[in-house]
Amino acid sequence: MKAALIVVDMQEDFCPPNGSLAVYGARDLAPTINSLLAHPGFAVRVASQDYHPPGHISFATNHPPPNNRPFECSIKMANPAPSKQTETQEQTLWPVHCVQQTSGADIIPEIDTSKIDLLVKKGMHPLVEMYSAFADAFGNQDPAIVSVNANLRSFLTDRGVTDVFVVGVAGDFCVKHTALDAAKAGFRSHVVQDATECVVPGSGWKETTQELAAAGVSIIQSDGPEIADLI
Numbered sequence: 001m002k003a004a005l006i007v008v009d010m011q012e013d014f015c016p017p018n019g020s021l022a023v024y025g026a027r028d029l030a031p032t033i034n035s036l037l038a039h040p041g042f043a044v045r046v047a048s049q050d051y052h053p054p055g056h057i058s059f060a061t062n063h064p065p066p067n068n069r070p071f072e073c074s075i076k077m078a079n080p081a082p083s084k085q086t087e088t089q090e091q092t093l094w095p096v097h098c099v100q101q102t103s104g105a106d107i108i109p110e111i112d113t114s115k116i117d118l119l120v121k122k123g124m125h126p127l128v129e130m131y132s133a134f135a136d137a138f139g140n141q142d143p144a145i146v147s148v149n150a151n152l153r154s155f156l157t158d159r160g161v162t163d164v165f166v167v168g169v170a171g172d173f174c175v176k177h178t179a180l181d182a183a184k185a186g187f188r189s190h191v192v193q194d195a196t197e198c199v200v201p202g203s204g205w206k207e208t209t210q211e212l213a214a215a216g217v218s219i220i221q222s223d224g225p226e227i228a229d230l231i
């Protein structure tokens with residue numbers, strides 16, 4: 001077995017006190033995530049960074065009122081793959097967040113990024129959402145289509161990774177979709193429960209755990225045997 005740690009979106013805009021899409025408790029995850037980053041049992045350490053252009057489709061302000069209230073409204077989004085543009089999905093609208101080259105997109109300084117082997121910048125295509133670090137909302141993985149800077153699946157398989165451990169924010173969005181896509185890609189996938197927080201505290205995590213369990217993703221604790229036994 002070969003383990004990879006994936007630290008999802010630990011960025012200023014997802015953290016109190018000033019983040020535009022702040023997730024309750026997100027900044028307080030840093031010590032737990034740093035001890036995982038320091039664990040010698042991980043062969044590979046990856047971080048993801050939500051990294052949107054100003055015109056991103058998920059930003060409420062890029063759509064006309066009245067149906068542009070963040071968190072509440074959604075719009076129709078088409079598959080950006082050239083042959084699949086008739087395929088559509090509903091996309092939740094968000095406050096403007098993690099805009100490229102703004103301080104809101106920065107990884108918070110509390111996270112020790114010195115050990116990160118790969119930084120995946122995602123969500124760079126203006127017309128499609130990308131919660132997962134592996135693929136966009138339609139499952140496109142080709143960096144040429146999704147405007148991501150790396151193919152995470154190939155990066156991990158090239159290094160012989162068998163198990164993926166996902167931490168960070170948000171538990172009910174980017175962490176969930178990254179863990180689900182890891183399982184879909186054939187890795188054993190784990191989410192470290194005490195190293196994640198949700199946009200919707202309480203019910204968000206409850207629904208997420210059910211989805212993860214149904215997909216065969218295991219939910220573990222940072223002080224549990226799965227981490228302790230990594231060598």
Ligand code: VGL
Nearest residue numbers: 009050094169170173174
């Ligand atoms: C995320 C909403 C919008 C996340 C990213 O990191 O979970 N959530 N963009």
Ligand code: ZN
Nearest residue numbers: 050097098123
């Ligand atoms: Zn985003």
